[in-house]
Amino acid sequence: MGDILVPDTVKKNAKTAVSVGKPIVLYGPTGTGKTYFAKQLALETCIDYSIHTATPTWTPGDITGSIQPETEDGEIEYRRRAGCVSQGIEKADEYGDNWAVIVDEITRADISQVFGPLYTAIEDEDQVVFRNDDGESLTLDDDVKIICTMNMSDRTVNELDDAITRRFAMIELSRYGDDERASLFDRWIGGLGSEVEIDRDELRRLFERHHRGINEGTTTSSGDAIMEFGPMHYEDVTKFLAHACASDGPYEGEQATAVGQAFATYVAPRLLNAAALPQINRLASHYETLDDQFEAFDLGPAVDLATRQAEAEEREMGVSAYE
Missing domain, CATH: 3.40.50.300 (P-loop containing nucleotide triphosphate hydrolases)
Structure with a gap:
């Protein structure tokens, strides 16, 4: 295995x-x-x-x-x-x-x-x-x-x-140490293959910023952690990119779009599924911050996903409040 x-x-x-x-x-x-x-x-x-x-x-x-x-x-x-x-x-x-x-x-x-x-x-x-x-x-x-x-x-x-x-x-099995996590990121990103033309250093930096923002609150205005979140989900992102951005892949030449779609497909839904409304709002803010910080990647799909779920939760709470 x-x-x-x-x-x-x-x-x-x-x-x-x-x-x-x-x-x-x-x-x-x-x-x-x-x-x-x-x-x-x-x-x-x-x-x-x-x-x-x-x-x-x-x-x-x-x-x-x-x-x-x-x-x-x-x-x-x-x-x-x-x-x-x-x-x-x-x-x-x-x-x-x-x-x-x-x-x-x-x-x-x-x-x-x-x-x-x-x-x-x-x-x-x-x-x-x-x-x-x-x-x-x-x-x-x-x-x-x-x-x-x-x-x-x-x-x-x-x-x-x-x-x-x-x-x-x-x-x-708690959060991994910095060196252990970096080793995992290096392994997965290193396996992308020569056909995938993507800034690997920037992708590695995105993984680390995303992880720290979730676990330590580095992207939240309050500085509070959003939730505990392990690193294994990022392997799914690299597997997606390895196929989607390869020669003749559906996102060949569209690496920026592919990264955002990978996060919206594999990472954001798993976070949102375990989140309460305050956490969902912080997740939306988290992805907005990352989208601003990383011009090489389009994280708009993850922003939209979190924003729509926050709005849906607010509407549901609003309905419940009048019942």
């Missing part, structure tokens, strides 16, 4: 937790590479993995398993349906090796309810997690590595059920 991009301390802590059989939660703001690192960690420590994304409709059965009624020829039969952890137990047994179960974005589900039966199994290795169709008892052992991810825009660690923080290793 490529090089591990997370800070070295994160990698060491995560690999140690997995090696001692501790389930882990990788948490942090959007764009810090949680899901990508979860897959890399799984492949480094296990024969393979399965990945499942939590939803608000999840029940304990989605984790441990359930018995479901099925109708066949007018008659009801009951079938056992393994949950994601039960499936992982079966896979580990099938291969006789470590198997990773990745549960992505766990805060989309009701953690206290959904993870309840799993907590007991984590603490008691003799606890039966599920019985499959053959009547075999499935129990959780060290061959099953549970790796979860959690977006900090959904909930803070302090708001989590104490039950999960006691049983899981909580590993933070």
Whole structure:
């Protein structure tokens, strides 16, 4: 899957937790590479993995398993349906090796309810997690590595059920240091290819100004940070540019336009999706500032996107105020 991009301390802590059989939660703001690192960690420590994304409709059965009624020829039969952890137990047994179960974005589900039966199994290795169709008892052992991810825009660690923080290793993927972030930007921009005629130094400077403006408030009048935002989203910008601005690409010779469209396609929507109205207004101001500062690039599409969302939010609040 490529090089591990997370800070070295994160990698060491995560690999140690997995090696001692501790389930882990990788948490942090959007764009810090949680899901990508979860897959890399799984492949480094296990024969393979399965990945499942939590939803608000999840029940304990989605984790441990359930018995479901099925109708066949007018008659009801009951079938056992393994949950994601039960499936992982079966896979580990099938291969006789470590198997990773990745549960992505766990805060989309009701953690206290959904993870309840799993907590007991984590603490008691003799606890039966599920019985499959053959009547075999499935129990959780060290061959099953549970790796979860959690977006900090959904909930803070302090708001989590104490039950999960006691049983899981909580590993933070926070903002990268200046040198680590610069190394990522250099790698991605360096991979644009010779066909893309773009000012790479200016693009690198845009990435850094954009990142600092979001995380440190360097483009806001108050000097307050807008939100936490990791660097991984900028890789999508460079991938877009590598194809769009190449020879015969749809934006060949229109690099300034392509950069703005890349930000409006991959970066601004992700920020706006997690933002409240005051943050949306600051994002609009942020993109206006960058558009003024970087004459080589047209960031108007990102400005328009943020402005339109701010206006829509204000109209909705206005309607609600009179109801």
